[in-house]
Amino acid sequence: MSTASPVVGVLALQGDYQxxxxxxxRVGVSSCDVRTADDFSRADRLIIPGGExxxxxxxxxxxxxxxTFSAYIRSRPVWGTCAGMILLxxxxxxxxxNPYGVIDIDVDRxxxxxxxxxDIRPGHMQLDGVDHRLxxxxxxxxxxxxxxxxxxxxxxxxxDPVLLAQNNVLVSAFHPELTDSVLLHxxxxxxxxxxxxx
Amino acid sequence: xxxxxxxxxxxxxxxxxxxxxxxxxxxxxxxxKIAEEAGAVAVMAxxxxxxxIRAEGGVARMTDxxxxxxxxxxxxxxxxxxxRIGHFAEAQILQALEVDFIDESEVLTxxxxxxxxxxxxxxxxxVCGCRNLSEALRRIGEGAAMIRTKGEAGTGDVSEAVKxxxxxxxxxxxxxxxxxxxxxxxxxxxxxxLDLVIKVAGLGRLPVPNFAxxxxxxxxDASLVMQLGAESVFVGSGIFKSQNPARMARAIVTxxxxxxxxxxxxxxSRGLGASMKGRSVAGISEEELLHTR
Numbered sequence: 001m002s003t004a005s006p007v008v009g010v011l012a013l014q015g016d017y018q019x020x021x022x023x024x025x026r027v028g029v030s031s032c033d034v035r036t037a038d039d040f041s042r043a044d045r046l047i048i049p050g051g052e053x054x055x056x057x058x059x060x061x062x063x064x065x066x067x068t069f070s071a072y073i074r075s076r077p078v079w080g081t082c083a084g085m086i087l088l089x090x091x092x093x094x095x096x097x098n099p100y101g102v103i104d105i106d107v108d109r110x111x112x113x114x115x116x117x118x119d120i121r122p123g124h125m126q127l128d129g130v131d132h133r134l135x136x137x138x139x140x141x142x143x144x145x146x147x148x149x150x151x152x153x154x155x156x157x158x159x160d161p162v163l164l165a166q167n168n169v170l171v172s173a174f175h176p177e178l179t180d181s182v183l184l185h186x187x188x189x190x191x192x193x194x195x196x197x198x
Numbered sequence: 199x200x201x202x203x204x205x206x207x208x209x210x211x212x213x214x215x216x217x218x219x220x221x222x223x224x225x226x227x228x229x230x231k232i233a234e235e236a237g238a239v240a241v242m243a244x245x246x247x248x249x250x251i252r253a254e255g256g257v258a259r260m261t262d263x264x265x266x267x268x269x270x271x272x273x274x275x276x277x278x279x280x281x282r283i284g285h286f287a288e289a290q291i292l293q294a295l296e297v298d299f300i301d302e303s304e305v306l307t308x309x310x311x312x313x314x315x316x317x318x319x320x321x322x323x324x325v326c327g328c329r330n331l332s333e334a335l336r337r338i339g340e341g342a343a344m345i346r347t348k349g350e351a352g353t354g355d356v357s358e359a360v361k362x363x364x365x366x367x368x369x370x371x372x373x374x375x376x377x378x379x380x381x382x383x384x385x386x387x388x389x390x391x392l393d394l395v396i397k398v399a400g401l402g403r404l405p406v407p408n409f410a411x412x413x414x415x416x417x418x419d420a421s422l423v424m425q426l427g428a429e430s431v432f433v434g435s436g437i438f439k440s441q442n443p444a445r446m447a448r449a450i451v452t453x454x455x456x457x458x459x460x461x462x463x464x465x466x467s468r469g470l471g472a473s474m475k476g477r478s479v480a481g482i483s484e485e486e487l488l489h490t491r
Contacts, residue, residue, distance in 0.1 A: 012218075052215070063455075096274055115323065120208060
């Protein structure tokens, strides 16, 4: 498949998937909702949006999508934001969610506390040799408590890793889709893990 | 900590995370567990479901903190709670309890018939009910991060929620075809803030998520309100007043995820047992109606 004009799928079972679609429209790449096994085959890349990880995991089971999803996230570029990050992690501090274990990190669900502690924090990161300023929107966010050897930390906030990558998997504890900046959506759609899709 | 404008992003952000989900009324830790296992995206912690509030009468107030705390402990999903319209002291208590969302709700007896709560100073987001665009925009102007239809709570009759959704959609469409110089007088007619009227005219939708509530009792009801443009569904009495709450709850979650797939809705609707008995809105006297509050 061509990397020049990828179709970015957004898992559309529950959560703020429309927000991700709007960001991808602004980047100028094709995107689609992913709800069925057939939809997975149409997507070159996949975003797992924010929402409730318990519900998204439940609906994957309920609609018999577990195997298709599991195979996809082991072979194609995927990006999990917030709830999506929880689903992709190796371990979660909470037996209500069984994560799929495609990135070697442990996470603490709602590790920063309840909604009262949700906040926006400033972040800086280098991408393609350029410095970027980012608003990091944390909403009942998961906290990374362990980072495995093969995992790259791309951004930290107040000492915690909040954007990480391993092979074909990108995860963020925050919500770029709720900001004005399309930086990370452009990066994921066009640059991230290009060798996997080549 | 972030200032007001930033807080709105965080408040509306949580509402966005709840999209395409089901928020269920629960009155105990045990019910909250049932709701979470059935796939609820959040629970509303109450002392009595609206059907019982309606049947028992009297003044309905904020839930006992002990019940809210027990429910918070029982589940990992967001926990909402209701305060009376205009009762900012109840809202302050709910914020101190660290609930995740506050519903300034007409289901409880209003504390102030003139003013709603100024919701901007709170860190916790608010959801408010509305029957039309005028109410929706005033509530957003006061700082609501989510809007829901009022419907007619505790009836199991979806007709008021349908009426409110259709009216809001129609009034938004009307705004989008007005020219710029017609918007100020329309804002005056709506008794709504002009900046919000201009924003909605440009967006073609509300600037915050718009959920359905009030009388949703079956998977088909959930599909109906989703097809009419609701972005999530609140189910009050419809689950724990049905014959088999766990199955009804699970079926309504499936119905919201597959709201436009009739074959999936057949599967979800089959053999659920009796849904809540309910009461037709047409048979309720003017004084008993909640949505006029």
